[in-house]
Every structure is written in C-alpha cells, then in structure tokens.
Amino acid sequence: MSTSFTDSYNKDFILNTMMGPNAMRITEEMANFLPIYPGMRVLDLGCGMGISSILLAEKYNMTVFAADLWISPSENAKRFANLGLDSKIFPLSVDATKEIPFAHEYFDMIISVDSYQYFGGNEVMLPKLMPFIKKGGFIAVAVPGFTQDFPEGQLPEEVQPYWTPEWYFYSCGWWRALWEKEPCVAITVLREMNSCKQAWDDWLQSSNPYAQRDIAMMEAGAGKYFNIIQMIGQKV
C-alpha cells in the first residue's frame, strides 16, 4: 500500500500547524475528486497556517494564494519561505465577509478547508465568490459537520456539554439545499469524507490547547455524530 503525502510529511510540523482536524489529510482526499494540473491558480480561502496550501503547492505544483483572517500573512510567509515554497504560495490577509481583493475570473479553483463554515453558511457567500473563478472552474469546500440535522435543543447528550453556536455544524442535506439555490454552480460531489476519523485523531495528537480540550469531547463519544462534508461545484 502506498503512503500518502500527508503520512510521509514531517509529523511534528503538521502537529504544530494544524488548527483543527488535519487539513492536509482532508485536502489530499478532496484532490482525488478534482481535475488537477500543474500550474493551476488556486485561492485557498481560510488557509490558517497553510497546511492545505503546502500540500497543493508541493504535491500538485499549483500556484496558491493562501488567504486567511486570523493568521498573519507575515507569519505564513516565513513558514512558506522556510519550506522553499515562497515562489509558489502567496500569503495574504482576507476577510471573506468583506471585499474580495482579486480580479474576476482569476482562479481555476477556490478551495476552503475547515473554514467555510465560519463565513459561508448563508445565501450570500457562494454567489459572492463565483465571479473570481474562471468559467468551468471549481469551488471545493470541506467543512466539519453533523451526520444528521438535530432539531433545536435536541443535540445528542454526548455533544451537548461541548457544543457552542460557533461550531456552525450542519448536515450534508443542509449544505446541499443551500448550494442548490445558486444557479451559477453545478454540484459535482457532495459527500461525507473517508478521512474524518483519521483527521480528528491527528488533531487530538496536537499540543494545541483547543485540541487538548477536544480530547474529553471525543472520549465522551461526540465524534460518532461528526463527519467532514466535501462539496465540489463547477462554475457553469
């Protein structure tokens, strides 16, 4: 069995740069569903510390615009330069809820891993982003979610003590209904990802205080209601 790029990558580096379930692993699975070619120009929106961008640049030789709100581009620039990737990954500060600072029809693809839930769970974001993608290009999103919809106030007891509204966890059906409202996008894939458990297990090994906090939640059994939802749409 061949080892994945993620499994052969420097484990300490990934553990120190993860900000949630292992985004490099998730991106590597998602890439199997995308038409990928060297030199593709990609916007990695909500890249955090950039492990998804690193995978796209290193494994697939893409040109990546690594945009994030919470992590400074100066910090990311140092990280990318230390890896020799400064001519392939361009870090910048972007708040997706504000003006998007790019030319229209500029990107072959917009990718967003474990971040779209913070700004994209509404009817505004998808139509706002589509003009920046070339005709026939793709938007590829992976978000943590729930395996089903839970009526308000009826979360499973394993989840209740830990849940906050800032999770923005929804089901596949919830996301599908939202994306189907946007006529400029044809959904090509919307599925639960196979790497969910491994991506969460990787995260729990991180010394990040949020990861350490999540250990009790997963030990309580909340994880059986979690999935990672992959949504890919093509601009029509």
Ligand SMILES: C[S@@+](CC[C@H](N)C(=O)[O-])C[C@H]1O[C@@H](n2cnc3c(N)ncnc32)[C@H](O)[C@@H]1O
């Ligand atoms: C849980 S972290 C995940 C980061 C990275 N994708 C990863 O998986 O390691 C969520 C990311 O979403 C980004 N984010 C949240 N709101 C955003 C917004 N309005 N515009 C751009 N990025 C945003 C944050 O800056 C943060 O880095």
